[in-house]
Amino acid sequence: MKEIALVLLTIIIAPIIGGILTGIDRKITARMQNRFGPPILQPFYDLFKLFSKETIVVSSTQILYAFLFLVFNMVALVMFVLKMDLLLILFILAFAVTALILGAMSTNSPYSRIGAHRELICVLAYEPVLIAVIIGIYFVTGSFKINDVIKHNNFLIFELPFIFIAFTYVLTIKLRKSPFDLSTSHHAHQEIVKGITTEFAGPILGLIELGHWYELVLLLLFIGLFFAKNIIVAIIAMLLGYFLEILIDNISARLTWKIMLRLTWSIALGLALVNLIWVYIRYRVL
Amino acid sequence: MIFRKALKKSPWIVHYDCNSCNGCDIEILSTLTPVYDVERFGIINVGNPKHADILVVSGSVNHRNARVLKNIYDQMPHPKAVVAIGACACSGGIFKECYNTLGGVDTVIPVDVYVPGCAPRPEAIMEGILKAAEILEEKKKNMKKGEILNAAKS
Numbered sequence: 001m002k003e004i005a006l007v008l009l010t011i012i013i014a015p016i017i018g019g020i021l022t023g024i025d026r027k028i029t030a031r032m033q034n035r036f037g038p039p040i041l042q043p044f045y046d047l048f049k050l051f052s053k054e055t056i057v058v059s060s061t062q063i064l065y066a067f068l069f070l071v072f073n074m075v076a077l078v079m080f081v082l083k084m085d086l087l088l089i090l091f092i093l094a095f096a097v098t099a100l101i102l103g104a105m106s107t108n109s110p111y112s113r114i115g116a117h118r119e120l121i122c123v124l125a126y127e128p129v130l131i132a133v134i135i136g137i138y139f140v141t142g143s144f145k146i147n148d149v150i151k152h153n154n155f156l157i158f159e160l161p162f163i164f165i166a167f168t169y170v171l172t173i174k175l176r177k178s179p180f181d182l183s184t185s186h187h188a189h190q191e192i193v194k195g196i197t198t199e200f201a202g203p204i205l206g207l208i209e210l211g212h213w214y215e216l217v218l219l220l221l222f223i224g225l226f227f228a229k230n231i232i233v234a235i236i237a238m239l240l241g242y243f244l245e246i247l248i249d250n251i252s253a254r255l256t257w258k259i260m261l262r263l264t265w266s267i268a269l270g271l272a273l274v275n276l277i278w279v280y281i282r283y284r285v286l
Numbered sequence: 287m288i289f290r291k292a293l294k295k296s297p298w299i300v301h302y303d304c305n306s307c308n309g310c311d312i313e314i315l316s317t318l319t320p321v322y323d324v325e326r327f328g329i330i331n332v333g334n335p336k337h338a339d340i341l342v343v344s345g346s347v348n349h350r351n352a353r354v355l356k357n358i359y360d361q362m363p364h365p366k367a368v369v370a371i372g373a374c375a376c377s378g379g380i381f382k383e384c385y386n387t388l389g390g391v392d393t394v395i396p397v398d399v400y401v402p403g404c405a406p407r408p409e410a411i412m413e414g415i416l417k418a419a420e421i422l423e424e425k426k427k428n429m430k431k432g433e434i435l436n437a438a439k440s
Contacts, residue, residue, distance in 0.1 A: 026325070030323070030325060030326075033320050034320060035320045035323040035325065035326070036323055036326045037323070037325065037326060038325050038326055038327075038328055039295075039326075039328075042295070042296065042328055044292075045291065045292045045295040045296040045328055046292075046296045046298075046328070047292075048289055048292035049292040049293050049295075049296045049339070052292060052293060052426060053339075053363045053364065053365070054363040054364040054365075054429070055363070056336060056361075056363045190332070190333040190334075193333050193334045194332065194333060194334045194337060197337075198334055198336070199336065200336070201336035201337060201363050202363045205337065
């Protein structure tokens with residue numbers, strides 16, 4: 001009974017937090033560009049407006065894929081809140097992205113397809129790093145379960161500092177922030193019309209937007225996992241991490257996919273592997 | 287509260303330049319710069335008619351671009367509004383009697399807000415877009431009755 005209440009609470013509260021965080025993101029971005037900026041509730045206005053518009057679909061399977069994107073993100077977040085398996089959460093997140101890619105590929109629009117191909121390259125870039133993050137957590141705590149990770153008697157960041165850096169590095173791809181917002185990007189900036197979301201319109205686009213909010217909350221919780229020993233420190237770390245992403249978003253220009261792949265696989269994966277070897281020798285060999 | 291104001295507070299615009307002399311075009315682009323900060327009203331310039339609520343058109347319509355303009359308008363989901371920027375888009379301007387010119391934007395698609403001037407100031411353009419955003423709400427009410435959908439078909 002308690003778990004059902006927790007699940008319902010998560011499903012209701014997460015998009016509210018995600019929307020407010022997105023609104024704060026837009027406000028901070030505006031202040032950094034010396035503008036006044038939209039109200040903090042602006043993402044909610046956008047979402048309700050999208051839901052009140054006419055539905056236009058190019059192929060009817062698009063609706064299913066957009067819905068699956070939302071549902072998989074929701075399931076991943078609920079699993080995180082219920083403190084279940086980290087590896088499974090990662091796979092379900094990958095399913096969510098796959099649903100989005102299939103939705104974009106199900107149309108004949110070239111813009112949407114280029115977006116989908118770029119999203120595939122993004123997945124290729126960040127997925128090994130995310131798996132390295134989870135393997136690192138496993139080496140330290142001896143379990144994939146979040147329940148055991150939280151019970152670990154030290155801050156994970158002290159044992160996995162490089163992996164944390166690698167994770168924040170790929171977070172820019174996952175949150176579609178500036179240096180690596182290849183497939184699509186949030187609000188004003190465009191990427192080949194609108195990249196992967198070109199063919200989604202009205203309420204269907206609203207579903208994807210909602211899915212992004214769930215994803216945002218989940219990824220911030222992943223940052224919190226590194227500071228799980230103390231909940232206040234964890235929340236501060238999440239907010240600081242999000243602020244860092246906004247800062248990077250505003251000070252950098254978009255890079256090409258080649259540079260993205262090269263940088264992620266050399267720097268981020270390299271840092272993660274160094275940390276993995278260090279942790280492996282410390283916990284498994286010694 | 288949020289539900290009722292949503293349409294008015296988040297107009298996303300798509301901008302099409304039909305053969306304008308670049309004067310109105312430059313003014314529209316300067317409206318979108320951080321100096322005037324249209325994002326504080328929720329206005330966002332999207333490149334995709336499928337995401338847009340308001341079509342901002344500058345310049346007179348001729349036989350070449352009438353098809354393109356109609357196509358962009360048809361791709362936008364209801365409720366949608368059109369803002370004609372500048373004298374040429376409103377009536378054809380100095381090109382009105384030319385053999386290749388059809389006239390203003392309203393010869394091809396229904397126009398909701400006219401912003402006259404050669405070229406209009408960014409403040410006027412901004413006001414025009416915000417007027418169009420208010421019209422969206424009325425259109426939404428009519429949409430429920432099915433009036434606009436039927437009107438579009440006929």
